Amino acid sequence: MEAFFEDLYAYAAAYGLRILAAIIVFAVGIWLARLLSGLAEMAALKSQLEENFSRFLRNASYATLIVIVAVAALGVLGIPTASIIVLIAAAALAVGLAIQGSLANFASGINLSLDQPFKVGDIVEIANRRGKVNQIRLFTTIINTPDNVRIIIPNSRITSTSICNYTVNGTRRLDLTFNVSYEEKIDRARHIIMNVLAMDARVLADPEPVVAIKELGDSAIRFAVQPWVRAADYWQLKYDLNTEIKQALDENHIAIPYPHREIHVIGSSPASHQEHAPIEH
Template identity: 40%
Template sequence: MDIEKLFTQISELALKYGSDILIALVVLFIGFKLVNLFTHALHSYFQKADYDEALETFLVSLSNIGLKAVVAVAALGTAGVESTSFAAVLAAGGLAIGMALSGTLQNFAGGTLILMLRPFKVGDVIESQGYTGKVAEIQIFNTILNTPDNKRIILPNGPVANGSLVNYSAEETRRVDFVFGIGYDDDIDKARSIIEEILKSDERVLKDEDLTIVIGELADSSVNFTVRAWAKSADYWGVFFDTQEKVKKAFDAQGVSIPFPQTDVHLHKTA
């Protein structure tokens, strides 16, 4: 008898609320489909309009999350959940979640600041939080870097926006610094002439910028040249590595030594 009564109560509840729940599920399903279609169309529009890639990713992601939240609220209303009660629960839950996810909210605010202030953009090479790489994406909560050795680094936007940051792509040109050491017995003018000839013959070295070749230090084992040249940012590492190799080969070919640290030990014979 109790089982029959239980089944009767379940049937009554299903008849009373089943249609509302079914309609709510349909609203949720159709709403999410429409949101996905809208965000896909928004993504296509941004690509055709040639918008900044960072802003595009951020807005599409934000629109997708925000609209799905609206659909979820609408579905709950269809299921018979009182909007005022739901708002009260949402507010209380929002406070608790906000306290628990304070770091996440900070990252969201950081992402917004990055897009507003534009300290870097997608494609720039930056150094932040101890990592260096090319910016692949700027998302709502994170910035994605690809490192030169093909690692994917995910940086929270909060620390990125509030911390120190180096943008290697912000300027068109960069100064390339070198230190070349020669022996104390070598000809300084000859070594300077070799270095100058190598740099001036490199088309990537900018001719309208000052070329500095001076004695920077009289070290323990060597006379060190401080050399400063300028190149386009994209040519920085090519100029740096090629010049190092060319100077070494030219010094070897023309008899200029590159000393290494050494210690002279003198032994005194005592009676």
């Protein structure tokens, strides 16, 4: 028994300080990892990054720092760490090759979070799909279409195509077209349409609405009606103005022609075109 305690004393004298130093390094490392990962999350939130990206940044930075601290503690104990580092690097490379498609989506998700071409609630058109952004995830983005269909788009596809954001500027221009008969006075028709726009509070005064002749068609004068509206009012106001302007033109007896065609038959007698009653059997 005495020999055992002597060996234990000799081992403690030889390795006790190293063990104590390794414990101190690991404990301080954990504290620093928590502190730095928390600071990284706070910085991400202040940069207006999405919450899920901020949370991922905190967790990823914490895990990375813990691995570094663990390797450092093993080094203090005198354990060779070169082989451990090589093993970790090889494992990371193998995992990266196995999930390279997901990594592309992840990198694109980080890019979207940093550039912020759109945010949750924006009306966008991505990859020929239009809808409201519901979620921006690490690997995918979810949008809901106007008919309430959920579409999940990989982030790598979003960053490789054009993005139309209909909300970010705050205002949009409506583009309507109304046909008026050539027999009507242009100024009178324009005045009626302008009055309808002026009566609707959703139509912005600045920029000023435009009512102008768009085209002299085959059977009608085509007016371009272009008021500016808030992005949130766009669709409802479009439907309402179509109704209100049509009613105003009708009330003022402004004719709205429709295309028609006259056919003249040459070289045949009128009798040949008389309708005959069907013969019943």
